[in-house]
Amino acid sequence: METATEPLYRLTAVDRYFRVGSAEVRAVDNVDLELYPGELVAIEGPSGSGKSTMLQLLGALDKPSRGSVVFDGRDLSKLDDAELTSIRAKDIGFVFQAFNLIPTLTASENVELAMVPLKGAKAERRRRAAELLDQVGLSERSRHLPSLLSGGEQQRVAIARAMANNPRVILADEPTGNLDSRSSEEIGTILRSLAAEQGVTVILVTHADNVAGWAHRRLAMRDGQLSDRPDSEWKAPAAAAPAEPAPVPAEESPAAERSPDPAS
Ligand code: ADP
Numbered sequence: 374m375e376t377a378t379e380p381l382y383r384l385t386a387v388d389r390y391f392r393v394g395s396a397e398v399r400a401v402d403n404v405d406l407e408l409y410p411g412e413l414v415a416i417e418g419p420s421g422s423g424k425s426t427m428l429q430l431l432g433a434l435d436k437p438s439r440g441s442v443v444f445d446g447r448d449l450s451k452l453d454d455a456e457l458t459s460i461r462a463k464d465i466g467f468v469f470q471a472f473n474l475i476p477t478l479t480a481s482e483n484v485e486l487a488m489v490p491l492k493g494a495k496a497e498r499r500r501r502a503a504e505l506l507d508q509v510g511l512s513e514r515s516r517h518l519p520s521l522l523s524g525g526e527q528q529r530v531a532i533a534r535a536m537a538n539n540p541r542v543i544l545a546d547e548p549t550g551n552l553d554s555r556s557s558e559e560i561g562t563i564l565r566s567l568a569a570e571q572g573v574t575v576i577l578v579t580h581a582d583n584v585a586g587w588a589h590r591r592l593a594m595r596d597g598q599l600s601d602r603p604d605s606e607w608k609a610p611a612a613a614a615p616a617e618p619a620p621v622p623a624e625e626s627p628a629a630e631r632s633p634d635p636a637s
């Protein structure tokens with residue numbers, strides 16, 4: 374079989390330094406990484422290790438000090454602002470720990486707002502928002518303001534919003550950091566199905582072991598350096614036949630999914 378799966382991201386020798394006074398902080402230090410369509414990848418690491426900076430680079434919100442971030446064959450540092458804005462709107466969905474919904478807009482309006490930059494008809498935006506809220510189990514809540522929703526429900530609205538324009542990637546920065554274990558599991562079910570059924574590349578930053586256990590591949594970040602966890606059994610899908618799904622680690626078994634996790 375000659376056909377190999379192309380990576381969606383290819384990072385080569387990526388550094389991101391910040392100058393703080395006379396010191397230089399190496400937030401991201403010499404990272405090489407390939408990420409494939411349909412992969413669910415967890416990035417774990419202590420506070421300050423560079424996880425959020427990594428997501429900013431992957432999300433075309435920041436540029437490396439050195440090295441290159443190639444997304445879908447395009448070197449992000451060579452694109453102009455309009456091209457980057459277009460990639461962020463169409464290809465990348467963001468999910469945050471604090472949900473970041475607009476408090477004065479309903480669930481549906483929050484989702485619809487993400488589609489405004491793509492200039493479709495309003496009726497079509499509404500229809501698509503209803504479809505997305507249905508997919509995350511919130512059809513009954515579409516006219517609610519965020520303040521009337523639980524944390525888990527707000528995060529599901531945020532995922533619907535992130536999916537509004539059919540992105541290739543979801544970047545989630547500690548998406549379950551403010552949630553109880555049951556709501557976390559609901560978020561996990563949704564993120565896993567986006568990767569498995571829609572081929573979305575999901576990259577999530579987390580401190581929680583059960584959350585990282587959803588992932589096909591677990592990466593550890595320390596002092597800006599990224600490495601595969603030693604227990605990660607991940608292999609690049611380029612070595613496999615293209616139609617084959619990514620290998621599923623033991624933590625992904627249905628039995629593990631159901632086990633309660635008192636840690637979160
Ligand atoms: P994490 O998300 O793992 O907690 P961050 O990526 O937020 O880590 O930060 C990594 C390091 O880079 C920290 O030392 C942080 O203080 C520093 N840093 C991040 N953003 C900036 C910035 N805009 N200016 C200066 N230092 C920054």
Ligand code: MG
Pocket residue numbers: 424425426
């Ligand atoms: Mg962070």
